[in-house]
Amino acid sequence: MKKKVPLAILEIFQSAIDKNSDTIETKKNENSLFCCIDKDENSDFYFKVMKCEFKNGSPSYILEYKPKSNHQTEAVSVALPFSEIPASLERWISIIKSYNSINTIYDDPILKTNQKKFEESFHIEDEDADYASFDLSQQIFNDDYLKNVKIKLLALQEGKAESEVKELNLAIDNATEIQQQLTKETKNQVIKRLAKFWAQTQKIGLEVIKEIFVNVAAELTKRLITGGK
Numbered sequence: 700m701k702k703k704v705p706l707a708i709l710e711i712f713q714s715a716i717d718k719n720s721d722t723i724e725t726k727k728n729e730n731s732l733f734c735c736i737d738k739d740e741n742s743d744f745y746f747k748v749m750k751c752e753f754k755n756g757s758p759s760y761i762l763e764y765k766p767k768s769n770h771q772t773e774a775v776s777v778a779l780p781f782s783e784i785p786a787s788l789e790r791w792i793s794i795i796k797s798y799n800s801i802n803t804i805y806d807d808p809i810l811k812t813n814q815k816k817f818e819e820s821f822h823i824e825d826e827d828a829d830y831a832s833f834d835l836s837q838q839i840f841n842d843d844y845l846k847n848v849k850i851k852l853l854a855l856q857e858g859k860a861e862s863e864v865k866e867l868n869l870a871i872d873n874a875t876e877i878q879q880q881l882t883k884e885t886k887n888q889v890i891k892r893l894a895k896f897w898a899q900t901q902k903i904g905l906e907v908i909k910e911i912f913v914n915v916a917a918e919l920t921k922r923l924i925t926g927g928k
Contacts, residue, residue: 704733708748708760711785719792720829720887722799731763737795738888746791752778760784769794810898817894821923828886833923838881840922841889845874848911852900855907866903873899890923 701709712733716723721738728734728747737744749761758781765774768790779787802808825831833841849871856864877892884892901908912919 700727704748705751705758707758707781708733708784711788712748715785715788715792717829719796722795723792724888739795739799742795742798744791744795746788748784749776757781762787764791766791766794769797807902810895810902813898813901814894817897818891821890821894821920823886823890823924825886830885832882832884833886833889834926837922837926841881841893842878844915844919845878849874851910852907855910863903867907870896870900870903870907 712725712735716725716735723735723746724738726734726736726745731747731749732751733748735746736742744765746764747762749763752759752761759778760781761776761778762784763774763776764787766772767775777787802811832838852867852871852874856867859867873896877889877896880892881889897908897912900911
């Protein structure tokens, strides 16, 4: 697959992704030569290289990206000489980072703060954390852990108000989604999903976070950070 993409494009984009792995990631897209997206699961921002054309012997590329600028959120399609692609990509990444750093009325500050604390607690020092998945034993551990979590979340619904049951069911759905990504995502991507999941369940109530996290925190730390050593 990678040999269908111009080497010059791979070099630019892989370098940018390596430097900004907490912000963007690649995505397979049959309609483009190369595509990277905002890592925020609630975002539809993307940057695509559609095709290469030669004008007077010099390469020019058709790009499509969203947002268009920090003033316009819609997508835009442009033709740029190869030399201008790095600057265009950097501007796009800068906009996404600005979105991620600004606190607004659309954000839940409690959820965001708690998620960050969980991410810091489970920070993985492995050099391959941004491009390698957990090993098989860790994936199996995570899967078993999340299966037990769903059982506990279901049991916690007994006697709860309808609104609380709805939140617990949403947490079960989130746990299932993480399970489905265990073999497909990197260590850091999985940790980020787990951190967000724990932050969401913590907000539901102390009874919930104690049952699914606090009581097993030591084992989680041992298995995810040190690999059980």
